[in-house]
Amino acid sequence: MESHFVVLLGEASVSILHSKPDSVKGNTLIRIGSAPSIFELFSACESFKEIIVTQNTDRNCQELQKWLKKEPGAFNWTPVVKYACELEGDRKKWAEKEEKLRRTVKQVLECDVTKFNPVTFASLPPADCLVMCHSLVTTCKDLSTYRAALKNVSSLLKPGGHLLMVTTMKCSHCVVGQHKVSCLFLEKEVLEEAVKEAGYDILQFEVTPICYPASLVEHEGISYLLAAKGKGKED
Numbered sequence: 001m002e003s004h005f006v007v008l009l010g011e012a013s014v015s016i017l018h019s020k021p022d023s024v025k026g027n028t029l030i031r032i033g034s035a036p037s038i039f040e041l042f043s044a045c046e047s048f049k050e051i052i053v054t055q056n057t058d059r060n061c062q063e064l065q066k067w068l069k070k071e072p073g074a075f076n077w078t079p080v081v082k083y084a085c086e087l088e089g090d091r092k093k094w095a096e097k098e099e100k101l102r103r104t105v106k107q108v109l110e111c112d113v114t115k116f117n118p119v120t121f122a123s124l125p126p127a128d129c130l131v132m133c134h135s136l137v138t139t140c141k142d143l144s145t146y147r148a149a150l151k152n153v154s155s156l157l158k159p160g161g162h163l164l165m166v167t168t169m170k171c172s173h174c175v176v177g178q179h180k181v182s183c184l185f186l187e188k189e190v191l192e193e194a195v196k197e198a199g200y201d202i203l204q205f206e207v208t209p210i211c212y213p214a215s216l217v218e219h220e221g222i223s224y225l226l227a228a229k230g231k232g233k234e235d
Contacts, residue, residue, distance in 0.1 A: 024162050024226070026128025028052065032113065032153050034135040036063035038077060040166070042084040042097060044131065045104040052124060054111035056139055061108050068102050113139055116152035126158035133166040137184045143194075146184055150198045154229065163200055163227045167191060169207060170220040191223065200227035 025047035031040060034056045041051055055061045066074035082094045109121075113136060130153065140146035157163065169191075171183040188207060195202060204226040 024129060024164065026161075028125050028127045029129045029131060030054065030124070030127040030156050031131045032111065032135055033060070033133075034139045036060040036067075036075070037133070038064065038067065038101065039080045039084075040131055040133040041101055041105070042081055043088075044129075045097075045101045046088075048104065048129065050106045051101075051104045052107045052109065052127075053105055054109050056110070056112050056135075058110050061110050064108055068105060068108070111153075113149035113153055114145055116149065121156055124156065127156050127161055128158065129162045129164060130154070130157050131164045134168050137168060137171060137186060138181055140184050141182070143184070143190065146186075147194050147197060150194055154198050154200075157229050159229055161229050163195070163225070163229065165191075165195075165223070165225040165227075167223045167225070169223050188223065191225070195225065195227055199230050201230055202227045 027049045029041075029044050029048040029050070030052045031044075032054050036055060038053075041053070044051060053064060055064060063075070065071075067077065077098070078094065081097050082091050085091045085094045085097055107124075111120075132153075136146055136149055140149050154163070167186060168183065170185060170187060172185055188205070192202060192205065202225065205223065206225075207221050207223045209221050
């Protein structure tokens with residue numbers, strides 16, 4: 001991961017997720033990811049008893065385990081966790097925050113959202129919350145795949161549970177290290193339609209003008225979406 005870009009991405013996402021309603025809490029949170037990042041979990045570990053993290057590749061699972069186990073070569077998330085603690089009112093508690101997150105993450109599982117098999121996750125408790133930050137746009141190459149993936153992972157969420165999404169809007173690509181990664185171009189109306197089609201009632205949807213350097217990300221702002229899975233709407 002290119003550290004400068006990841007820190008920028010992390011701080012922006014932490015700022016957005018920090019404003020989530022207090023009602024978004026419970027026993028189990030499942031994070032659907034496409035990169036070995038943890039910035040979206042720093043506030044979550046204060047609201048949920050256990051966190052289950054999924055990654056799209058085994059390599060990303062291993063990278064995240066490095067940080068959880070404090071192994072050499074793990075990515076340095078300290079700048080982002082300090083920023084998260086600053087938003088919560090006490091920057092000095094960053095080390096405690098890291099340890100609490102390590103204790104709260106109970107499992108790290110591989111999950112390719114484009115080849116989703118619910119049987120693989122049959123033993124998991126129904127989640128109170130699903131979190132997705134910039135994840136599906138890099139793994140889904142077209143809108144039909146995106147819609148199918150969103151419906152698939154939503155089977156992990158209990159009726160009435162919450163979906164939290166942070167999405168880079170109108171993004172064509174991002175640069176990670178020396179690699180240019182294609183992203184699914186999403187507009188506000190298209191994202192709203194996909195979420196509703198997956199069985200959700202949208203509670204909040206905002207698009208902020210936060211922008212990353214054009215040399216790293218071609219985009220037009222970041223969206224924050226909070227939705228509730230309709231009761232009785234099973235996948």
